[in-house]
Amino acid sequence: MFEVFKKELKELLRDKKTLIFIVALPVAIFPLLFAVMAFISSQATLEAEQKVHTYAIINGEYAQSFTDKVFYHKSFQLYKGEHTFNTVAELTQAVKAGTIDMGIFLPADAKQNLDDAKQSQWQVVYNDAKAINFLFDRVKELAEEFGNNLRAEKLLSYGVSVEQQSAIIDPIKVVKVDTADKRENLGEKIGGFIPYLLIPLVLMGATYPAIDLGAGEKERGTLETLLLTPITRTQLVLGKFITLLAASIATTTITVLSMGIWISIAITFIDLDVVKTAFSSLRVLDLTLIFIILLPVAAIFSSLSLAISIYARSFKEAQNYMTPLSMGVIFPIIVALLPNVELTAKTAFIPVTNVALAIKEIIKGTIDYTLLGLIFLATVIVAGALLAFCVKWFNKEAVLFR
Template identity: 25%
Template sequence: MLWQVAQRDLLSTLRDRRTLANTILIPLLVLPLLTLGMPLLLGKLMGGQVSERQKVGVVGTLPAELRQILTQNRALGPEEQVQGVELVPVTDPLKAVQSGEVEAVIRVPQPLPTAAGAAQGRLELYAKLGNLKSQSGAYAKVRSAVQSYNRDLTRRALVGAGLSETVLEPVQVRAVDASPPQEKRAGMLAFLVPMLMLSFLLNGGMATALDSTAGEKERGTLESLLVTPVRRGEVVAGKLLATTLMSLATGFFSLLGFLATGLVAARLSQRSVVEAEAMQAMGGQLTLTLGSLAAMALVVMSVALLISAVLIALSIYARSYKEAQTYVSPLSLLIVFPAVMLQFSDFLKMGDWLYALPLFGSMVAILDVVKGQITLGHTLAAVAGNLLGTAVLGWLAWRSFGREEVIFRN
């Protein structure tokens, strides 16, 4: 009887093609687009700035050596070059940058030194500092050229004094990234994966939960179901099963997109230097071992049960489908706000109790899976917390189905 109730609700949901699109296409495409598409797009844009020769205005006189460093090309990789800039004279630095005539302007209020130690020169660099295009293009190239010019002057002064370059830096620091390989590949966008996966689980089960409770009350078909020889507990369990299956279907396709992202990223890892650096920083190269895949599956199934129980418990109180939507809409905020906080998870003291919190503990566990840090204990704690929450909410839903003032509230 439980499966017959679930099958009845599933057939009602699957008749809507829009529901199928939300269940299959969106989860399959959104996660790869964000975790892989954004790094590739950023790398492409930054790579375009590197290989493009921008116009830089000049007010005043630049030393010949500095002009040469600014305009010459520099090798970046085996087949890549950082293009120099094109220097053009301007009169008003602010107007030239704001109008888009040039991307940056170098203003030299006084002659710059051509040797280190004689005097300290100063130049002003005008650019739109809040503009990512300018930051990665003309502004970055001018800053790099000036630093290179300073090093050349300092090196010649030291050689002339019979000193080595190391006199300016007696202790050299070399940073070594001690992060696990998977955490390196996950990048800065790793915190988006738990938010997206839980959002997909919520959206996948929402249509079935609302239609099988508030929708049936509105159509008057819930009463006909309750007069059949089916126990109230079987009705609740059947509707919970149908909602969970739809939610899990969405979770499955989002997980499929997650794995496809890792495979595609692995093939794209041998790209240009700039694009490779962008992918490494932002993320996109996500892979799962069999153990982490099993942990992800367990956590996702328990979250689907919990979310389905929440949806059923809330929707049964609504008089209509529209009213039920107003009840469940704030649930997305319960996912988005904690998930956004996960980007600061490094500042949290990750105690074992945190994983036992329903829903939030699952987000932390999924983030650990993405970073390759998940443990069996944390997985079981997250699953247990979700199952406990499901049991409580399932009991509340069962009580609601046994109260006539709730069932006939419309």
């Protein structure tokens, strides 16, 4: 068995393409991830701050202080073209034509309406489908500020002080007392995406070598030579399995170490508060737990990949079979991302989903070690069953020589 392992390991180390997937990709994926996050975040912020939108306002004299604030706002520029606008329909047509980005219609004097005990309804015309929703929010904020000032002045004229106004307008103030710390809060939001990245890399570390160890041997005609050697088929398949497991564990080790190293670099040099808050309290113990929980997953993927590769007639056919396997692994990870799907005694026995949930809980810092033990035990049992199936599969002539 160990002779087979040494033989397969030597061939594996000679294959540059496989080494790229086992070593280079796990090392490169995290710096690329953080670089893309930093770039997208900075570009989106910069674009949002620098972009100036053209607007037109009708009846701006009805709320002069509001009109002045919109005029001097850094995000807005008053339309100075030849077109004139008098109705909401004309503003709508201008926005659709791209003449202006936004139109504001003030139907009447807001102060006079308040004196007459009427509510003034202002209309903001813009294209909500163009991802510039903040236009409405900014105008609404300025309008609410103007409305609050009107209300305060009116109440003062009735003899209601500022303190009394606060109590009357908002008699009950509900204050949130969050029992979750920042790590748990952000870990819940972004921790689910870590297994979405880790687990497919562990699968990749097993599938690419497996294709060569099974279907590749058939295609090269070397499988028959191996079967003639004085070792049992069980020893032969176990030797191949250990090789795949070693490759997958190597990928797991490199992936977890790479994640830890690049996270420490990211929270030191990259100005991303979300990343810093979520990962600054991530300990070596947490990374170790993630590594340990991924080990039986690596065994599961190694067994499945080897069984598929043994069944395939050729290298290409094995590659075609690995695609559904990848999709089948992604689905239970997505289940772990769904709202209200939490780590419980029931979900602890769902393969892959349980590991994804456990990794999220580790990132959050709220892992239940009893459930973690159950997950490890359940995953080991599944891995053992799949390995037994793989051995039985390899002992069938109908499978080896299809």
